[in-house]
Amino acid sequence: MKECYSRCVVESLDNTQMACWRAFIESSQRLITQLEEDLRADSELSMPDYHVLVLLSEAPQQRLRMGELANRLVFSPSRLTYHISTMERRGLVVRESCPEDRRGSQAVLTATGLLALREAAPHHLASVRRHLMDDLDEAEMACLTRVFTRLGDRMTAARTAD
Structure with missing residues (x-):
């Protein structure tokens, strides 16, 4: 195991990257959980x-x-x-x-x-508005759309290339 570790160098995230990653993963999990709970409560x-x-x-x-x-x-x-x-x-x-x-x-x-x-x-769209859209301004929505469209396109292309 030590041998593998010494050959497998992984660059860690800096503080800004780690803060971004944790904010994304924790808030996105909470958002999806809340949307799922609301959807199941209404349907x-x-x-x-x-x-x-x-x-x-x-x-x-x-x-x-x-x-x-x-x-x-x-x-x-x-x-x-x-x-x-x-x-x-x-x-x-x-x-x-x-x-x-x-x-x-x-x-x-x-x-x-x-x-x-x-x-x-x-009901679902009201939940999406309440838990996400109402907290974003136009520039933030445009930024998130650009970022997640680019990431989605890149990951889709990588999956189809495999």
Whole structure:
């Protein structure tokens, strides 16, 4: 173990970087937890349920290939299969064969799923406003959008390059 440690030099974060990292990780975890709690209090949806419903509602014909959906959610294929199965049992989505490729499947939003989304959205968006947006000015929103879009693009490109 000592041998590996001496060969593996890791540069530590300086005080400014550490403060940034800790502020990000701790506040983002608190924010996601609060949003999840609020969503569950106002609906029977989890954050992943809500995200699936939003993505499907915005997709052409309210359907997406399972691989595309997994990529957008940053889920492994097996995690998505399990999650979609639980949503199917609740009538929120159905799985269908892809017309252009019978080997593939797609998730399709149901009327029940669309209704659940429409009922949950106003409460969820109020929670997002209350716990995040109301504390940010225009410049801060623009900065966060630039930073997280750039990071997301870089990480997506790195995943697809592997």
